[in-house]
Amino acid sequence: GAGVSQSPRYKVAKRGQDVALRCDPISGHVSLFWYQQALGQGPEFLTYFQNEAQLDKSGLPSDRFFAERPEGSVSTLKIQRTQQEDSAVYLCASSLSRGGSNYGYTFGSGTRLTVV
Amino acid sequence: SQKIEQNSEALNIQEGKTATLTCNYTNYSPAYLQWYRQDPGRGPVFLLLIRENEKEKRKERLKVTFDTTLKQSLFHITASQPADSATYLCALDDFNKFYFGSGTKLNVKP
Numbered sequence: 001g002a003g004v005s006q007s008p009r010y011k012v013a014k015r016g017q018d019v020a021l022r023c024d025p026i027s028g029h030v031s032l033f034w035y036q037q038a039l040g041q042g043p044e045f046l047t048y049f050q051n052e053a054q055l056d057k058s059g060l061p062s063d064r065f066f067a068e069r070p071e072g073s074v075s076t077l078k079i080q081r082t083q084q085e086d087s088a089v090y091l092c093a094s095s096l097s098r099g100g101s102n103y104g105y106t107f108g109s110g111t112r113l114t115v116v
Numbered sequence: 117s118q119k120i121e122q123n124s125e126a127l128n129i130q131e132g133k134t135a136t137l138t139c140n141y142t143n144y145s146p147a148y149l150q151w152y153r154q155d156p157g158r159g160p161v162f163l164l165l166i167r168e169n170e171k172e173k174r175k176e177r178l179k180v181t182f183d184t185t186l187k188q189s190l191f192h193i194t195a196s197q198p199a200d201s202a203t204y205l206c207a208l209d210d211f212n213k214f215y216f217g218s219g220t221k222l223n224v225k226p
Contacts, residue, residue: 004159033213039175042120042205042216043160056212104150104162105214 002026004108007093012114021077021111025094032075033105034067035091036080043091049075082115089113118143118208129196130225137191137220145184148209151191153202154219160205171188196224208223219223 005024013019025032031050035043036059045059051072060067064082069075079086089112093105119142129135136204136213139149147168152160166173166182166189173180192198207214 031212035216040218042122042218045213045215048213050212059213085212093159104152105160106162107159109159111156 004092004094004106006108006111007066008111009109010112012116015019015084015115016081018078018080019082019113021090021113023075023077023108025073025092026106029094029096031095031097032069033093034075034077035093037089037091037110084115087113087115118146118207118210118215120206120208120215120217122206122220124218124220126221126223128223128225131194131196133197135196135200135222135224137204137222139189139191139217141187141208146188146208146210149182149189150207150214151180152205152207154205155202198224199226200224
């Protein structure tokens with residue numbers, strides 16, 4: 001597609017429930033990033049893929065968070081046993097190349113997760 | 117890791133004036149610095165990238181400067197319009213990823 005697509009757009013989960021958030025990057029984009037954005041804050045880095053390889057997962061807040069990109073295109077961010085502090089917008093971004101592209105990152109519109 | 121500071125107070129200006137937003141960082145100078153625009157309920161949209169060896173970059177009404185001595189980037193919008201009202205984020209390169217500031221909200225009044 002023309003842009004980065006994320007689904008679902010909104011997700012309400014009961015505390016303790018597992019959730020899966022999907023990201024469809026721009027076709028051919030090598031790099032894929034997940035960010036978490038709390039209300040009124042900037043995006044916080046979670047993890048980075050180059051093709052199917054997860055090269056950096058230093059931003060994942062706990063072992064309840066897991067991300068995968070098995071075929072180097074679609075990615076899924078999974079959160080197990082959700083907690084209220086997990087409530088945030090989860091943004092996915094893709095880039096044609098690593099970091100220094102003149103085109104920057106293309107972000108999706110995000111998934112707003114609310115844990116009740 | 118980097119500490120990135122953007123003015124958390126909203127910037128209110130009159131249509132037609134130049135808006136200037138500031139991004140300061142505290143540690144090492146990044147190889148790249150980017151500016152993004154974010155509207156409510158949407159993901160950030162890439163505007164400009166500037167490299168550490170570039171002092172200034174322009175794109176239409178936008179201008180970005182990068183001073184590695186001051187550890188500061190300035191983002192200017194000339195001839196501002198109400199449609200420029202949004203939150204503007206700066207982002208600094210750290211090897212494979214970018215770290216973002218918390219953004220400054222710009223309000224352009226007609």
